[in-house]
Amino acid sequence: MHSISVKLAALAVLGCIACSPADAGMPDQRNAVLPPAAAGPVIDTSQFNAGVDPVVSSATVTQIEVTQGIQDIDHSVGIISSRRTLVRVFLDVNTPAGYGLVSGKLQVNAPNGQVLTLDPISSVSVLSQWNGKLELQRSWADLALTFDVPIANMVPGAFSAKLVSLRDMFNQGRDIPCANCAATTRAVNVVAGVPFRLTVIGLQYVDGNGVQRNPKQVDYDRINSWFQRGYPITNLVYNTRSVAATNPWPFDCGQANAQVAQIRALDVNNGTDRRTHYFGLVDDGGGFMRGCAAVPGVPTPSAIGSGPTGASNWGWDFDGSYGDWYTGHEVGHTLGRSHVGGFCGESGTDPNYPFANGQIADATHPFVGYDGGQADLAVLPRRAQPGRVSPYAATPVSIWNDVMSYCPRQWLSSYTYEAIRTRITAENALPAGPAPAAALESGLALTSGKQLFIVARLDDGWSSGAIASISPVTLAEANVGAVAGGPEVVTLDAKGTVIGRTPVQVFYLEDGGGAGPRRPGLISAAVPASPAVKGVRIEVDGKAIATIQARQQGPQLKLAAPSLGPAAAALNNNVPGSVLLRWSGAHPQGQALSYSVLLSGDNGRTWRTYAVGLTKPELRLPANVAADLGSKAQPVRYRVIASDGFNTAQVDGTLKN
Structure with a gap:
C-alpha cells in the first residue's frame, strides 16, 4: 500500500502561486493591481x-x-x-x-x-x-x-x-x-475557417540616452503564438520587419500609425496581398507609447494600429512579452471591435456586450476560455480561463476578461471571438488584388491607375492636422466616401486652382484620446492623379487644414555601390554580413528630400518597404535580409524613392548573393 504522501504527490492540482502586483506608472487602466490567486482549487x-x-x-x-x-x-x-x-x-x-x-x-x-x-x-x-x-x-x-x-x-x-x-x-x-x-x-x-494576414513593423528609435530600441525576437514570437492560440483563424500568415522610425522619440501612436500606413500603401502598390493588416510595434525601453488603432465599420484591412511591447508582466502575464495580447487588442479595433465593459477605465464601450464588467462570462453564461498553450515553452502552459467567480466555496479562480477591455487577464469572449471570425471571413473574401469597384462596397475597391496615396493626421477637433506623406501609386485602396462634416482631399494645379475634390473616410484612433465625431483620426486614401495635379490640400468645413504644393522641379537621385558592414556590432544592425545601401540625392531648388527603400526577393514581382521618411541617403540592411525575403536562387533587388514632399524620383539596384 502506498503512503498517503506518495499518493498526494501524484496530484497535479496541489500547490499555490501568488500573483505579484502589477507594474505601476503606465498610463493605462490595464495595469490594475491584482488580488492573490491560487494555482488550483483548494483540496x-x-x-x-x-x-x-x-x-x-x-x-x-x-x-x-x-x-x-x-x-x-x-x-x-x-x-x-x-x-x-x-x-x-x-x-x-x-x-x-x-x-x-x-x-x-x-x-x-x-x-x-x-x-x-x-x-x-x-x-x-x-x-x-x-x-x-x-x-x-x-x-x-x-x-x-x-x-x-x-x-x-x-x-x-x-x-x-x-x-x-x-x-x-x-x-x-x-x-x-x-x-x-x-x-x-x-x-x-x-x-470552414479562414487564415488571417498580419505584418508587424518594428519601429526602431534612439531614446534620450542615445540607445537604439527595437522590439525583441521574443515579442514577435509571442504575437505569432498568441494570435494562433486566441484568434478564430486557421493559421496566421505572419511577416515581421524592422524599420527606422520616421519621427524622433518620443513619438505617439498617431505618428506611428501614419508611418505604418505609408509602408502598407507602398507594399500594396508593389504586390502585397491587400487583405493584410499592418501593425506598428514599439519597444518600451525608452518610454511607454500607448497604443491606438482605427475602428472601421466595414471590412477594411487598410485600418492601421500600433502599440507598445516589452517584458513587463503587468501582474498576470509571465511569458516574457506583453506585446501579444496588447497587439491582439489593437488589431481587434482594426477588425471593427469597440471597447467592452467600461469597468476598468475604457471609453466608447459596446452597448451590446453581453457580460458584466468586461468579463468573458457571467452567472447565466458560464463560458470558459481555454488556452492550449505552446508545448515547447514552459511559460506558455495549457490554461483554463473562467470568466466568472466559481459558485463553489474554497475553489478560487482568476477571472478572465475580454481582450477589448482594459482589465487584466485578457482573452477573447465568445462575443468578440464570433464577431472577429465574421469580420476576418468577410475580409478574406475580398480580392487580393484589383477588382471592379462594383464588386465591393463603395470606396473599398483596390483601384488601379495613376493615383496619389495621401496619409494625413487630423488632430482632436479637426481644426488642425498634417499631411504625413504623398506617394504616387498605381494600386491602392481608395478609402473614399462622403461623411457628414468629413474632410475632403482637394487636388490643385500649379497655380493652386482646384482640380478636384474627393471626400475621404477617417480612421478614428481608438485608445488615442479625444471623444466625439471629430476625435483624432487618420486619413489614408487614394485620389486620382494627372500631370496637371501639382498640389494637395486637406479641407474640413471648407477650411484648409494642411497643404502641400509641388516644386517646379523634382528630386535627382543616383545610386552608389553597396558596401559590406564591418566586423564590429554597432547601431542599425551594423554586423558582419550586413549591407550599407548608399545613394546621393539633390533638388535643383534646394528642397529637403526624404527617402523610401523597398526590397524584392522575387525579381521585382513584389516589394517590401524597409524604410520611409529617411533623411540621410543611406540604409544599413541586416545580414539576414535575403532569408527574410525568402530568396536563395536569385539576388535581392532594391529600390530607392526620393521625395520632396510631392515630386518623386526612383532608381533600382541589385544586391548580389
Whole structure:
C-alpha cells in the first residue's frame, strides 16, 4: 500500500502561486493591481482515507467539451476547420480513498471520414469531492482528460467524440468500469475557417540616452503564438520587419500609425496581398507609447494600429512579452471591435456586450476560455480561463476578461471571438488584388491607375492636422466616401486652382484620446492623379487644414555601390554580413528630400518597404535580409524613392548573393 504522501504527490492540482502586483506608472487602466490567486482549487484532504488504496471503483462521464479557445457546455461557439481542437472529458468518480489518477482513450469520428483513437495529453487526478461540480472542473486545465485532435483531420463536416476506455493509473492501468462512456457522445459541426494576414513593423528609435530600441525576437514570437492560440483563424500568415522610425522619440501612436500606413500603401502598390493588416510595434525601453488603432465599420484591412511591447508582466502575464495580447487588442479595433465593459477605465464601450464588467462570462453564461498553450515553452502552459467567480466555496479562480477591455487577464469572449471570425471571413473574401469597384462596397475597391496615396493626421477637433506623406501609386485602396462634416482631399494645379475634390473616410484612433465625431483620426486614401495635379490640400468645413504644393522641379537621385558592414556590432544592425545601401540625392531648388527603400526577393514581382521618411541617403540592411525575403536562387533587388514632399524620383539596384 502506498503512503498517503506518495499518493498526494501524484496530484497535479496541489500547490499555490501568488500573483505579484502589477507594474505601476503606465498610463493605462490595464495595469490594475491584482488580488492573490491560487494555482488550483483548494483540496479538503480531510476527505481522504489513508487506509485504502486510491483505486477508482467506477466512473461516469458528465460532459464532453470541444473547444478551440472559448466555449460553453452547450457548444454555442462554432468549431472551425484547420484549427487546433481540444476535447475535454469530465468525470465523476467513485473511489474509497477519495482520490485517484486516471487515463483513457478517446474515439473521434473526424469530418474527413477517419476514425481516430487518441491518447490524452496526460493522466489527470480525480477527487470524489469534485463530483457534481462541473463548472469547477471546467475552470482548471488539469481536472479533465484532455485530447488534442490532429489538425489535418479538422475539415468541414460532422465531428463526434466519445470515451472508449478509462484506465486506473494507481492500479496498473486496469480498466475502470464506466456505465455511460459508450453512450455519451459529443457531436459538433465543423465549418470552414479562414487564415488571417498580419505584418508587424518594428519601429526602431534612439531614446534620450542615445540607445537604439527595437522590439525583441521574443515579442514577435509571442504575437505569432498568441494570435494562433486566441484568434478564430486557421493559421496566421505572419511577416515581421524592422524599420527606422520616421519621427524622433518620443513619438505617439498617431505618428506611428501614419508611418505604418505609408509602408502598407507602398507594399500594396508593389504586390502585397491587400487583405493584410499592418501593425506598428514599439519597444518600451525608452518610454511607454500607448497604443491606438482605427475602428472601421466595414471590412477594411487598410485600418492601421500600433502599440507598445516589452517584458513587463503587468501582474498576470509571465511569458516574457506583453506585446501579444496588447497587439491582439489593437488589431481587434482594426477588425471593427469597440471597447467592452467600461469597468476598468475604457471609453466608447459596446452597448451590446453581453457580460458584466468586461468579463468573458457571467452567472447565466458560464463560458470558459481555454488556452492550449505552446508545448515547447514552459511559460506558455495549457490554461483554463473562467470568466466568472466559481459558485463553489474554497475553489478560487482568476477571472478572465475580454481582450477589448482594459482589465487584466485578457482573452477573447465568445462575443468578440464570433464577431472577429465574421469580420476576418468577410475580409478574406475580398480580392487580393484589383477588382471592379462594383464588386465591393463603395470606396473599398483596390483601384488601379495613376493615383496619389495621401496619409494625413487630423488632430482632436479637426481644426488642425498634417499631411504625413504623398506617394504616387498605381494600386491602392481608395478609402473614399462622403461623411457628414468629413474632410475632403482637394487636388490643385500649379497655380493652386482646384482640380478636384474627393471626400475621404477617417480612421478614428481608438485608445488615442479625444471623444466625439471629430476625435483624432487618420486619413489614408487614394485620389486620382494627372500631370496637371501639382498640389494637395486637406479641407474640413471648407477650411484648409494642411497643404502641400509641388516644386517646379523634382528630386535627382543616383545610386552608389553597396558596401559590406564591418566586423564590429554597432547601431542599425551594423554586423558582419550586413549591407550599407548608399545613394546621393539633390533638388535643383534646394528642397529637403526624404527617402523610401523597398526590397524584392522575387525579381521585382513584389516589394517590401524597409524604410520611409529617411533623411540621410543611406540604409544599413541586416545580414539576414535575403532569408527574410525568402530568396536563395536569385539576388535581392532594391529600390530607392526620393521625395520632396510631392515630386518623386526612383532608381533600382541589385544586391548580389
